Amino acid sequence: MAGRIDKRLKELGIALPKAATSLGNYLPYVKTGSFVWSVQAPLVDGKPAFTGRVGAEVTLEQAQACARLVAINILGQLRQACDGDLDRVRRVVRLGGFIAVAPGFTGHSQVMNGASDLMVEVFGEKGRHARFALGLVSLPIEMTVNIEGVFEIGPPARKRAAHKPKRRR
Numbered sequence: 001m002a003g004r005i006d007k008r009l010k011e012l013g014i015a016l017p018k019a020a021t022s023l024g025n026y027l028p029y030v031k032t033g034s035f036v037w038s039v040q041a042p043l044v045d046g047k048p049a050f051t052g053r054v055g056a057e058v059t060l061e062q063a064q065a066c067a068r069l070v071a072i073n074i075l076g077q078l079r080q081a082c083d084g085d086l087d088r089v090r091r092v093v094r095l096g097g098f099i100a101v102a103p104g105f106t107g108h109s110q111v112m113n114g115a116s117d118l119m120v121e122v123f124g125e126k127g128r129h130a131r132f133a134l135g136l137v138s139l140p141i142e143m144t145v146n147i148e149g150v151f152e153i154g155p156p157a158r159k160r161a162a163h164k165p166k167r168r169r
Contacts, residue, residue: 070146095112
């Protein structure tokens with residue numbers, strides 16, 4: 001049975017990618033306690049979908065679309081970390097944006113709106129989060145945006161059901 005968040009993704013026309021493996025000696029996500037951390041890039045089928053610097057080769061609108069794609073990739077990893085159940089997400093804690101920019105570009109926060117808006121569209125109020133956006137000279141393999149996501153998650157559904165308080169009659 002599809003959960004509430006899966007239904008919402010379908011309403012939005014978003015198909016999450018299969019969780020990708022890492023490109024080096026690191027993990028695509030880390031789950032510890034009730035938190036999940038993941039840093040993702042604008043990859044489609046293992047290749048960069050967006051390259052270049054915002055304010056030079058990339059427009060603001062393209063960068064926002066890039067940030068949205070990265071957020072979708074993060075959700076793919078998050079689904080894996082939640083054993084396929086995104087209803088376990090209690091809240092989006094923080095998004096951190098690393099944006100390749102040309103000298104003089106100052107719209108970092110506007111770029112990150114592409115990712116932030118998606119989280120609120122998907123999770124509602126639980127999608128509102130703290131955030132940072134940094135402009136950098138370059139990113140690995142000339143990618144435009146990398147984003148770190150931090151999420152608080154709850155127990156699996158079977159444990160949630162076992163811990164529901166009994167109603168008094």
